Amino acid sequence: xxxxxxLVLMIxxxxxxxxxxxxxxxxxxxxxxxxxEDAFGCAVIPAGETIKIGMGAPMLGxxxxxxxxxxxxxxxxxxxxxxxxxxxYELIAEDTGGAPEGGAAVANKMVTDPTVAAIAGHIFSGSxxxxxxxxxxxxxxxxxxxxxNPDLTTKGSTVFNRLAFTDAAQGAAAADLLFNALGFTxxxxxxxxxxxxxxxxxxxxxxxxxxxxxxxGYEAVTPGEADYVAPLSAVAAGEPEAVYxxxxxxxxIVMMNQWSQAGLDxxxxxxxxxxxxxxxxxxxxxNGEGAIAASLVPPDSEEKAAFDAAYAAKFPTKAGELSxxxxxxxxxxxxxIAAIESxxxxxxxxxxIPRGALVEAVRNSDYVGLTGLIKCDAIGECNASGPAFYxxxxxxxxxxxxxxx
Amino acid sequence: xxxGYPLPQQKSKLLLHKGWGSEVTSPSxxxxxxxxxxxxxxxxxxxxxxxxxxRLLLGLAVVIYLGxxxxxxxxxxxxxxxxxxxxxxxxxxxxxxxxxxxxxxxTLVYGILFMINFAHGEVMMLGTFAGYFVLEAFAxxxxxxxANPDLNFLNAQPVIALVLTFxxxxxxxxxxxxxxxxxxxxxxxxxxxxxxxxSAIGASIFLQNAAQLLFGPQRRQxxxxxxxxxxxxxxxxxxxxxxxxxxxxxxSFVLSxxxxxxxxxxxxxxxxxxxxxxxxxxxxxxxxxxxxVDSVISKTFIISGILAGAAGVMWGLHNGLFNHxxxxxxxxxxxxAAVLGGIGNIPGAMMGGMLLGLLESIGPALLGIDxxxxxxxxxxxxxxxxxxxxxxxxxEALSEEKV
Numbered sequence: 001x002x003x004x005x006x007l008v009l010m011i012x013x014x015x016x017x018x019x020x021x022x023x024x025x026x027x028x029x030x031x032x033x034x035x036x037e038d039a040f041g042c043a044v045i046p047a048g049e050t051i052k053i054g055m056g057a058p059m060l061g062x063x064x065x066x067x068x069x070x071x072x073x074x075x076x077x078x079x080x081x082x083x084x085x086x087x088x089y090e091l092i093a094e095d096t097g098g099a100p101e102g103g104a105a106v107a108n109k110m111v112t113d114p115t116v117a118a119i120a121g122h123i124f125s126g127s128x129x130x131x132x133x134x135x136x137x138x139x140x141x142x143x144x145x146x147x148x149n150p151d152l153t154t155k156g157s158t159v160f161n162r163l164a165f166t167d168a169a170q171g172a173a174a175a176d177l178l179f180n181a182l183g184f185t186x187x188x189x190x191x192x193x194x195x196x197x198x199x200x201x202x203x204x205x206x207x208x209x210x211x212x213x214x215x216x217g218y219e220a221v222t223p224g225e226a227d228y229v230a231p232l233s234a235v236a237a238g239e240p241e242a243v244y245x246x247x248x249x250x251x252x253i254v255m256m257n258q259w260s261q262a263g264l265d266x267x268x269x270x271x272x273x274x275x276x277x278x279x280x281x282x283x284x285x286x287n288g289e290g291a292i293a294a295s296l297v298p299p300d301s302e303e304k305a306a307f308d309a310a311y312a313a314k315f316p317t318k319a320g321e322l323s324x325x326x327x328x329x330x331x332x333x334x335x336x337i338a339a340i341e342s343x344x345x346x347x348x349x350x351x352x353i354p355r356g357a358l359v360e361a362v363r364n365s366d367y368v369g370l371t372g373l374i375k376c377d378a379i380g381e382c383n384a385s386g387p388a389f390y391x392x393x394x395x396x397x398x399x400x401x402x403x404x405x
Numbered sequence: 406x407x408x409g410y411p412l413p414q415q416k417s418k419l420l421l422h423k424g425w426g427s428e429v430t431s432p433s434x435x436x437x438x439x440x441x442x443x444x445x446x447x448x449x450x451x452x453x454x455x456x457x458x459x460r461l462l463l464g465l466a467v468v469i470y471l472g473x474x475x476x477x478x479x480x481x482x483x484x485x486x487x488x489x490x491x492x493x494x495x496x497x498x499x500x501x502x503x504x505x506x507x508x509x510x511x512t513l514v515y516g517i518l519f520m521i522n523f524a525h526g527e528v529m530m531l532g533t534f535a536g537y538f539v540l541e542a543f544a545x546x547x548x549x550x551x552a553n554p555d556l557n558f559l560n561a562q563p564v565i566a567l568v569l570t571f572x573x574x575x576x577x578x579x580x581x582x583x584x585x586x587x588x589x590x591x592x593x594x595x596x597x598x599x600x601x602x603x604s605a606i607g608a609s610i611f612l613q614n615a616a617q618l619l620f621g622p623q624r625r626q627x628x629x630x631x632x633x634x635x636x637x638x639x640x641x642x643x644x645x646x647x648x649x650x651x652x653x654x655x656x657s658f659v660l661s662x663x664x665x666x667x668x669x670x671x672x673x674x675x676x677x678x679x680x681x682x683x684x685x686x687x688x689x690x691x692x693x694x695x696x697x698v699d700s701v702i703s704k705t706f707i708i709s710g711i712l713a714g715a716a717g718v719m720w721g722l723h724n725g726l727f728n729h730x731x732x733x734x735x736x737x738x739x740x741x742a743a744v745l746g747g748i749g750n751i752p753g754a755m756m757g758g759m760l761l762g763l764l765e766s767i768g769p770a771l772l773g774i775d776x777x778x779x780x781x782x783x784x785x786x787x788x789x790x791x792x793x794x795x796x797x798x799x800x801e802a803l804s805e806e807k808v
Contacts, residue, residue, distance in 0.1 A: 229496040283626055
């Protein structure tokens, strides 16, 4: 009896598996030569259908602001494009819940749709990690605006690319700015003990020392406290010219407000993208003047202003209100469209996109978007311009002059 | 005291609670001496086993290492100048004063009910909120003068505004303390001791979440009057360098000392204080002497609420940012301070608070370790104190009967 049950279960399981498994690329005689030669075949879009860009994002729940913001910005990019030979683009954003299981489920669904050409995403690193091998098998190129985990690009994936700069890239850029552009030789480094904050702080410390600078203080603070005068005083004793802080705005604000109490008057506060934001300027007021932070938010330009206006007109929130990834998401859409149009062709009233060629085209992107130059390196890091640095002037974050040279 | 017959004179002498400011406040030296003699005798009688030798050697090694470390940071390396040490000291004293005020609340309630009021940190948080809204309201009242048409009431009459803020903050906390006792603890008066403890934890979570629902999770910023603005202060010269003595810090420290002196006098000299000591000593006997025990317990909660509320307003004035979570950490730290000083003992709570504040700010620097580890130092000291003096630094051993 028991054995029979197990047998039935197994049969059901095998059937379910075979239903889920991605269909092998259909190779039939009537396909164009380019598709037959391509390792992964072609995405085939009949007339009247749209070219689909897939996305796996947290659309519901606690992290939905990221999914909503990023999908809106990508959708806007697809909408702004005139289309290719009469075919227009469409975004299919599916909910991953921000979790790896959700990421794999969405990926399995995407690879079964022949009209999905590329993936904008995924959004969170964990869900991206789970989806990568599935897209790898099907030959679907990915371009993530927001997955920052450094390990993702070191796994040898050919399909995965990202626009987000990694913490390592940000730390190196910050150290370079401190030593070369701002001309500091003695800095102190502080962090909040978290993976993100300490990771950044360690990169900055190592890079700054390698350039020939001196790190005269290194302190960790306990997150969530209201008084950091003691650790700040300890750092001040080394008489640094600037203090780098890896962590979030909550602690950065408290530090900034206790700056002069700790004897750090005239010492520069150098934060990261965790300390950037309106909350920092709101809650530090005059104390925050001159502080520097990094951000994904691109410097002001005509294109950015036009995009901000279009975003605000179409959606209930302003660009950048839900997440800081709005602009890089818009560029993600742009990069994918440019890559698709470089390889797609029309034959017999159908649009064909050779998948293997598209994977290569995305990796070879050379595109200028809102966030600057997008040019992928050999492992798929595509943010060639690095983070933008901002400084508080009269209570507002303005692009740092020294960083632009 | 409403229903009080005056206590007979000799009785009240008998009723003096040892920990609450009587002649035997701190254990005199010969108590320590007798303990040391006892320990030596114990050691003499003990056979010198390998384990004992190892433990002694390990202890010695730790002491030597710590001593060397302290010597090195303080004198050897010269990492920190006297100005930096001064900053550590100031920070420690200011935060220690606030810990002490909150710790007294724990100790008062423990002294009378033998329970830890874990919702005490939340009582402080409510005081912080009350003070915040009063200051905001004052800032919204215009009080224009010819010289300055934008002047508001907060800056026109800063002293009155601050006094009112403290009154409302402390008053609201006192009210909350009173209600807390009435709702969460009084119905459980006869229950086993663990039950009110659980009720206290529940009350703490309830108050925290209620504040989050009412006021939102975002962090707010205290609006100080201009003359007491955060991050401004006197510059004093220490070792040829300027060290800032913040106005808010000095204000908080002085006020907390004044409140502690006031409480001390109240407990020692007034009728209420006397009846509080009587209830702490023995509830039944106190009731037989005509003391309304319930009313004394209520008043104890009101007094601990007043101190917590004042500490909450000070916290806001000095540190600025706060949200519904502001009471949690100070609450835990103050509880630690109360245990360190000897729970149930008022001078012990004051000393424990100050000591904990200083340990937190000076300890990591002295040992030359990360400031993130300051709690490790504080709690290591706590454990060491509890190993050698289980009743805390100034605490007295509780008899079985009292517990």
